[in-house]
Amino acid sequence: MAQIRVENLRKQFGDFAAVEDSTFTVLDGEFLALLGPSGCGKTTTLRMIAGLELPTSGKILLDGEDVTFNRASARDIAFVFQLFALYPHMNVRKNIGFPLLSQGVPKAEIKKRVEETARLLQISHILDRSVSGLAGGDRQRVALGRAIVRRPKCFLMDEPLGTLDAEFREVMVHELRELHNRIHATTVYVTHDQHEAMAMADKIAVMNHGVIEQYGTPQEIYARPASMYVADFIGSPPMNFLRFKSGLENGATTVELGNVPVRVPQVYAAHEPGELALGVRPEHVRFSDAAPLRGAVYGSEYLGTNQIVSVETAQGLVKARVPANRNFTIGENVGLELNSDKLSLFDCGSGKAIPSSLYVEVNHG
Amino acid sequence: MSSATSAHSVVEPSARTKRIAGIIVVLYAVITMVPLAWIFMTSFKSPPDSISYPPKVVFTPTLEGYCNLFTTRTRQTPEYIQSLGPPQSICDEITRGRNMVIAGPSNYWPRFTNSMVIAFGSTFLAVFLGTLAAYGFSRFRVPLADDLLFFILSTRMMPPIAVAIPIYLMYRELGLSDTALGMILLYTAVNISLAVWLLKGFIDEIPREYEEAAMIDGYTRLQAFRKVVLPQATTGIAATAIFCLIFAWNEYAFAVLLTSGSAQTAPPFIPTIIGEGGMDWPAVAAGTTIFLVPILVFTILLRNQLLRGITFGAVRK
Numbered sequence: 001m002a003q004i005r006v007e008n009l010r011k012q013f014g015d016f017a018a019v020e021d022s023t024f025t026v027l028d029g030e031f032l033a034l035l036g037p038s039g040c041g042k043t044t045t046l047r048m049i050a051g052l053e054l055p056t057s058g059k060i061l062l063d064g065e066d067v068t069f070n071r072a073s074a075r076d077i078a079f080v081f082q083l084f085a086l087y088p089h090m091n092v093r094k095n096i097g098f099p100l101l102s103q104g105v106p107k108a109e110i111k112k113r114v115e116e117t118a119r120l121l122q123i124s125h126i127l128d129r130s131v132s133g134l135a136g137g138d139r140q141r142v143a144l145g146r147a148i149v150r151r152p153k154c155f156l157m158d159e160p161l162g163t164l165d166a167e168f169r170e171v172m173v174h175e176l177r178e179l180h181n182r183i184h185a186t187t188v189y190v191t192h193d194q195h196e197a198m199a200m201a202d203k204i205a206v207m208n209h210g211v212i213e214q215y216g217t218p219q220e221i222y223a224r225p226a227s228m229y230v231a232d233f234i235g236s237p238p239m240n241f242l243r244f245k246s247g248l249e250n251g252a253t254t255v256e257l258g259n260v261p262v263r264v265p266q267v268y269a270a271h272e273p274g275e276l277a278l279g280v281r282p283e284h285v286r287f288s289d290a291a292p293l294r295g296a297v298y299g300s301e302y303l304g305t306n307q308i309v310s311v312e313t314a315q316g317l318v319k320a321r322v323p324a325n326r327n328f329t330i331g332e333n334v335g336l337e338l339n340s341d342k343l344s345l346f347d348c349g350s351g352k353a354i355p356s357s358l359y360v361e362v363n364h365g
Numbered sequence: 366m367s368s369a370t371s372a373h374s375v376v377e378p379s380a381r382t383k384r385i386a387g388i389i390v391v392l393y394a395v396i397t398m399v400p401l402a403w404i405f406m407t408s409f410k411s412p413p414d415s416i417s418y419p420p421k422v423v424f425t426p427t428l429e430g431y432c433n434l435f436t437t438r439t440r441q442t443p444e445y446i447q448s449l450g451p452p453q454s455i456c457d458e459i460t461r462g463r464n465m466v467i468a469g470p471s472n473y474w475p476r477f478t479n480s481m482v483i484a485f486g487s488t489f490l491a492v493f494l495g496t497l498a499a500y501g502f503s504r505f506r507v508p509l510a511d512d513l514l515f516f517i518l519s520t521r522m523m524p525p526i527a528v529a530i531p532i533y534l535m536y537r538e539l540g541l542s543d544t545a546l547g548m549i550l551l552y553t554a555v556n557i558s559l560a561v562w563l564l565k566g567f568i569d570e571i572p573r574e575y576e577e578a579a580m581i582d583g584y585t586r587l588q589a590f591r592k593v594v595l596p597q598a599t600t601g602i603a604a605t606a607i608f609c610l611i612f613a614w615n616e617y618a619f620a621v622l623l624t625s626g627s628a629q630t631a632p633p634f635i636p637t638i639i640g641e642g643g644m645d646w647p648a649v650a651a652g653t654t655i656f657l658v659p660i661l662v663f664t665i666l667l668r669n670q671l672l673r674g675i676t677f678g679a680v681r682k
Binding site for chain 2: 050051052071072073075077079081082087089098102103150
């Protein structure tokens with residue numbers, strides 16, 4: 001297994017920059033999710049690490065060795081494709097053994113390792129079946145088998161669960177994570193699905209327009225989003241933004257929303273007057289009749305154990321995740337209390353988070 | 366599913382439609398087969414039977430046509446024929462019955478062999494080069510790819526025979542006239558545009574991920590092409606090969622113009638049989654019947670691929 005280091009990686013397709021200046025490190029045995037909407041450059045980044053695409057500039061290091069312009073076949077990495085790319089003219093056994101064949105591994109050894117891998121993935125019973133008749137999950141396992149059979153330096157996966165149906169995807173998320181826990185393979189996993197990324201990854205890199213907006217653990221990214229984009233992309237429903245105009249002084253602990261003062265984590269940098277946004281996760285909003293921040297109930301979604309209540313305020317729509325046992329009538333005037341320790345402040349102009357005591361250390365990628 | 370009880374399906378044709386379609390197909394097949402059947406029957410008729418009017422459908426079959434096809438004969442006096450020993454073969458016997466003796470083998474086999482060499486040779490070359498070119502066009506960023514492809518296609522925009530005279534002059538100059546190599550090159554050139562276009566369509570359909578997976582699995586691009594792309598392109602390659610072979614096998618105009626002796630193919634040779642001692646229709650029919658066999662066998666062997674080749678583009682895997 002190996003450490004992957006990507007330095008100032010850039011990829012240009014004509015005038016379009018698919019990836020701009022990415023730098024990150026995946027530690028040995030770590031599971032990194034590259035998360036972002038389609039077209040954000042996450043797959044291009046992955047393909048450059050794999051050697052299927054050559055970067056316009058920048059470096060890729062595998063265990064310190066510069067492999068930027070090495071052929072894919074010379075990098076000793078495994079890649080799981082979105083559509084699995086199982087060779088249709090070979091059966092399961094041959095598919096899994098194909099990478100070993102290229103390395104000149106003796107026949108008996110191939111057989112042994114293919115069977116070992118099949119046992120690990122619990123697909124021993126389908127080894128001699130043709131791949132065309134396999135169900136989605138089994139195809140997925142065969143594709144994984146082909147990747148792990150030769151014990152590569154690292155695994156790259158390009159939305160491997162994208163084509164599975166929702167129910168099965170959850171099963172595979174657990175299987176993948178369990179597999180990772182067992183073999184501790186350095187993994188880069190591309191997905192547009194925040195749930196997959198949150199559930200599996202040790203680290204997440206949120207990408208947008210070819211730029212890594214934030215790099216960190218799922219907890220960091222959720223609790224301390226570095227930009228409005230990240231705050232909006234992660235979480236369902238996403239973070240609420242209460243927009244207001246104001247300046248900030250270094251050390252400030254309150255902001256004025258309209259005329260309502262709201263306590264916030266201590267601000268660490270002065271800010272010119274301008275449009276700001278107060279970010280609050282739905283679960284950090286509570287209803288309190290006495291609270292000065294008022295709004296009118298706009299609608300609610302029942303989710304079983306809790307409900308999402310939308311409240312129209314002077315600063316915009318706020319969604320609150322609250323217990324399901326209280327009924328709200330549309331138009332009802334309510335008071336909102338925000339959990340002061342968990343609030344983020346953003347500069348609406350740049351979209352970046354404003355440093356505060358909540359953000360002790362935020363990695364801006 | 367019985368049509369009487371179940372609801373009428375929008376996509377599935379009704380039983381009546383199917384029956385009518387079946388009848389039309391059978392009728393069409395019969396109409397197309399009649400000339401072939403006629404040629405086959407004529408090849409077993411005696412010369413008088415072959416030109417009798419009204420045409421004979423019931424007749425006594427004879428191998429005379431085949432004997433005449435494969436031999437050259439000389440007329441002899443009955444006394445001379447009587448002085449010979451017993452006939453060596455069935456053809457000997459038939460020939461003597463016409464007051465002739467076999468003088469030697471005809472040119473049919475050498476011409477037929479020429480056809481085989483030239484048709485299969487040019488088909489192999491066209492498909493081989495076509496596959497490589499199609500793969501290149503399909504997978505790499507070729508500068509001016511669209512223009513190049515259009516140029517390749519444009520070589521088929523006029524009937525090939527339109528350039529017969531320049532080719533004739535060029536071949537005479539290069540010493541390629543009446544050589545098998547010359548004919549192979551010519552047919553390859555004519556077929557290659559079809560091969561590139563057909564095969565590009567087939568290769569475009571094969572997802573790139575297969576080669577990428579193979580390259581990541583430790584193979585070079587050429588190995589990936591051989592081990593992963595080629596096995597999946599076999600259908601397309603087979604279909605393309607049949608189309609190329611049919612053209613090269615049947616081609617008449619260039620063959621007449623550019624071959625006369627050692628490299629002559631069967632199509633220009635068969636009509637010359639007529640001239641040898643009257644209208645020998647059974648011999649012509651025999652030559653044609655045998656000429657049909659290789660293409661028939663090849664097509665039957667690859668019929669599934671051919672079907673997919675024809676319906677190509679209409680059906681997704």
